[in-house]
Amino acid sequence: MPRFLIAQSETPDERAARRAHTGQSSGESYADTLGQMMPGATIEICQPADDGSPVFTAGELAAFDAVFLTGSPLHVYDDTPEVRRQLAFMRAVFAAGTPSFGSCAGLQVAVVAAGGTVRKMPERMEAGISRRIVATAEGRDHPLLAGRAPTWDAPAVHGDEVETLPPGATRLAGNAVTHVQAAEIRHDKGVFWGVQYHPELSLGEIAIALRRQVDGLVEAGLAETPAEVEERAAVMAALHDAPERRSLRWRLGVDGELADTDARRREIANFLAALPSIDRRGAR
Template sequence: MHPTRSALRFLVAESEPPEARERRRESVGRSSGETYVETLLRLAPGAECHRIKPADAGAELPAGAALSGYDGVFLTGSPLHLYKETPETRRAVAFMRAVFASGTPSFGSCAGLQVATVAAGGTVRPNQRGYEAAFARRITPTERGRGHPLLAGRPAAYDAPAVHTDEVETLPEGAVRLAGNRVTAVQAAEIRFDGGVFWGVQYHPELALDEVSGALRRQAGGLVAAGLAGSQDEVDAYADQVEALHRAPGRRDLAWRLGLDEQVTDAATRRTELRNFIEALGGPRGAAPRRP
């Protein structure tokens, strides 16, 4: 299947609580779900994209729609803490269990990976090695990951946009860890549960660099408290460089200062996992990505 097939139908599940959704819009002009829709349409022009907010009370699929009617479901990042029992986390996990049961292939980034983990019986916890902010460094595929289609095209070590304070503690039974780094053991994984398959990453292949800089500014207080910056001004200065690289991705001086290469600076390369997931859908409509 070519990723530009016009018949593709995608459902984007945005689990940001309303307050976080509005803060993000004020910061970068779009919610996490809106970012996903925009990115998916770049990868699959002509696709039909619907958006749902499963953590919100009363959230429903579009009229007449069913989970099984979509080619793929995409779970966005979110500030939800999946180790806490709240109405929002319960609704998000229940939605993901329904996705698994529907058999529709799914993909998630950051909290999306964590939601799928908990829904399938794994656990999530606060980061044990501290805040991973701006970029996850030296992500390394596992032996299984090196041959897995989710990571096709990624080198032996790579960086990616990432901002998270939580991590997967234990993967569900039968899940496959595909990549990790020094800070976060589970940077990518495949989870199969109740007839469904999920591919996910702890980082953010969907983000543009202006959204990375926006996240840094929104979370400046946490970055200072974690000792990653000495002040709000230092966070702003770093974010300014990331923002400048967004505007001029060919600037080698900025890439050098930030320690980045084309795995992050090139938009097409940055979206590798999303493109691989869409391509792996393949075959009959709704067919699941397969294990290598």
């Protein structure tokens, strides 16, 4: 059975805060998702951004079948010890040639580690649902997006975005809010597939994230009042409990691409299916 490593870049305080609200850190949430999708896999979690955390060598990382990078509040354009440690970890992953996948901040870490840039989104953000994502010409034929509809919605909560992709990267999808919603990065010996949205998260977790960020959502103009955020979060949580309810899908303006668990996780499933064919020398 495969052996997976999940790298979470939340600080200890951020992990504790997420557990208090959600019951799990981002890495633990990712581990649950992977465990459901591939029962029997060996799944380990590490915290490469933490001071004193074990430092993985490229040789040690090569022993894993895949590395997954979670979302987090990390801002990779900040020159902090936490960011530097996280980027060093990702560069070791690329050097190892171990296939990797990341969502949200995970995509951003891979971009910067390979030489691209990330920025704070100018006067906008995506929260709750990333709308009308469309594959590029390259993305339509890429296995990461196999089975995706011509346009789709996905769970998302982010205020940072990819500004420029690094050399060796291919933009696979975008929307009107964020130019890079999915990408492949080839760097050193490694291949990384990533998305700006959150295929690993349940709708219930997204509802909790909206409630945690209520003040920021009102300040960003996505809602007029905290009550509006709560209303949206309540519908999202209800759809989590009853994904087949057409009335809830209608209220959120979504279809099965977001409401159905398997469809929501499509990119992760495609990555897992492609692992045997991803060459560890940087070629598919």
